[in-house]
Amino acid sequence: MTATIKRASDQISGTITAPPSKSMAHRAVLCAALAEGRSHITNLEFSKDISATLGAAAQLCANVHTGRDDAVVEGLGHFLPLAAPVDCCESGSTLRFLIPIASLTGQEVSFTGRGRLMERPQSVYETLYREQNLRFEQSSAGLTVEGALTPGEYRLAGNVSSQFISGLLFALPLLSGDSTLHLIPPVESRSYIDMTRAVQAAFGVQSRWLDENTLFLPGNQHYHPCDYTVEGDYSQAAFPAVLGAVCGGVTITGLAPETLQGDAVLLDILRRCGAQFTRTESGVAFEKAPLHGVDIDLADCPDLGPVLMVLGLLCEGTTVIRNAERLRLKESDRIAAMEAELRACGGVLESEGGTITVHGCADKLHAPAGTLHGHNDHRVVMSLAVLALSTGLALTVDDAEAITKSWPNFFDAIKPLGAEVEYAG
Ligand SMILES: O=C(O)C1=C[C@@H](OP(=O)(O)O)[C@@H](O)[C@H](O)C1
Numbered sequence: 030m031t032a033t034i035k036r037a038s039d040q041i042s043g044t045i046t047a048p049p050s051k052s053m054a055h056r057a058v059l060c061a062a063l064a065e066g067r068s069h070i071t072n073l074e075f076s077k078d079i080s081a082t083l084g085a086a087a088q089l090c091a092n093v094h095t096g097r098d099d100a101v102v103e104g105l106g107h108f109l110p111l112a113a114p115v116d117c118c119e120s121g122s123t124l125r126f127l128i129p130i131a132s133l134t135g136q137e138v139s140f141t142g143r144g145r146l147m148e149r150p151q152s153v154y155e156t157l158y159r160e161q162n163l164r165f166e167q168s169s170a171g172l173t174v175e176g177a178l179t180p181g182e183y184r185l186a187g188n189v190s191s192q193f194i195s196g197l198l199f200a201l202p203l204l205s206g207d208s209t210l211h212l213i214p215p216v217e218s219r220s221y222i223d224m225t226r227a228v229q230a231a232f233g234v235q236s237r238w239l240d241e242n243t244l245f246l247p248g249n250q251h252y253h254p255c256d257y258t259v260e261g262d263y264s265q266a267a268f269p270a271v272l273g274a275v276c277g278g279v280t281i282t283g284l285a286p287e288t289l290q291g292d293a294v295l296l297d298i299l300r301r302c303g304a305q306f307t308r309t310e311s312g313v314a315f316e317k318a319p320l321h322g323v324d325i326d327l328a329d330c331p332d333l334g335p336v337l338m339v340l341g342l343l344c345e346g347t348t349v350i351r352n353a354e355r356l357r358l359k360e361s362d363r364i365a366a367m368e369a370e371l372r373a374c375g376g377v378l379e380s381e382g383g384t385i386t387v388h389g390c391a392d393k394l395h396a397p398a399g400t401l402h403g404h405n406d407h408r409v410v411m412s413l414a415v416l417a418l419s420t421g422l423a424l425t426v427d428d429a430e431a432i433t434k435s436w437p438n439f440f441d442a443i444k445p446l447g448a449e450v451e452y453a454g
């Protein structure tokens with residue numbers, strides 16, 4: 030499906046509510062499923078990723094009843110025999126969180142994926158499973174594990190994906206002995222590790238840092254059911270926030286002032302760029318202001334990468350985005366994808382390794398000769414929508430349905446800000 034995004038008028042002005050945090054929602058659903066008893070999870074968005082996790086929970090160890098924007102998850106207290114592979118759709122979080130959980134059964138468990146999911150690295154787990162002589166087989170068709178992980182000492186890289194660390198955090202405390210995770214620095218996306226630990230603590234499971242690279246996970250723990258409300262998503266709020274920083278007139282509601290989400294650094298980045306915004310009870314309200322390029326470390330906020338590349342084009346001067354290598358391991362190679370699409374619009378940017386340099390060139394931007402490509406990546410599609418609205422260009426993007434991975438009604442949500450969206454194909 031293609032979507033043509035353009036301004037409905039000259040004015041960008043309106044209010045948008047941040048959708049629930051996809052990352053926190055994954056965590057709450059899995060902790061609830063592992064707890065014996067009834068948990069009520071409120072403020073849920075049934076994106077494809079969250080639906081994949083809910084489906085897996087129902088397949089493995091819970092009864093799940095979904096409402097309009099909530100779910101009751103009744104953890105069974107035991108694992109069900111698996112009659113079919115677990116379909117993780119395109120969700121890296123779902124797959125990587127579930128692999129160690131599945132290994133609690135000791136049984137053969139197979140996973141399938143879509144899009145690039147089975148091309149994204151699982152090497153960190155593969156090494157650990159091999160070290161414990163457990164079956165770990167991956168192919169383009171899927172991934173199969175068999176055998177039970179044992180408690181003890183784990184050494185794993187901290188800069189491939191924090192999701193491997195989160196996956197072990199979910200499962201190892203349930204084993205009959207203590208475990209220690211020795212993370213090989215640099216530890217990136219660190220905030221996601223503490224997001225996992227915080228949600229686990231809400232459901233009764235504790236862990237602690239022994240030092241900045243060592244996590245201690247006491248064994249013999251149990252998750253306890255609880256009612257949990259998912260907070261607003263800063264990763265998703267970045268899209269209207271960049272639009273607001275450039276054009277003014279945008280107010281974003283639903284964002285918790287205090288949060289563990291690493292992508293909340295977005296507001297600090299925008300403030301350093303010169304963005305003018307105030308935070309009140311009614312939300313974060315942006316006013317138009319001249320913006321200048323800044324130096325950005327993406328190590329702990331990778332999902333901001335695509336939309337910050339758009340921001341850089343609209344700043345005076347140069348924006349340098351560092352430690353962005355892992356953008357190449359997401360739903361697309363986000364560096365290559367954004368370079369190609371922004372250059373097609375006259376954008377001036379280049380990358381070397383994990384460093385992206387974006388040159389302010391707002392006056393040079395133009396509509397491309399043809400259709401832009403969404404690269405089947407929700408954050409690429411949403412970032413290009415921000416480019417269209419920030420510049421007033423009418424941009425047609427293919428793979429627009431990719432937004433369903435994280436924010437299914439994104440195009441409807443931006444219309445009150447002054448967007449017009451036409452679909453085709
Ligand atoms: O744990 C999570 O919820 C996530 C971790 C991040 O991945 P990495 O840890 O691989 O950077 C992020 O890109 C992803 O969207 C969600």
Ligand SMILES: C=C(OP(=O)(O)O)C(=O)O
Nearest residue numbers: 119120121122123332359
């Ligand atoms: C990479 C993302 O999610 P996941 O790793 O869960 O697929 C994302 O939401 O940008």
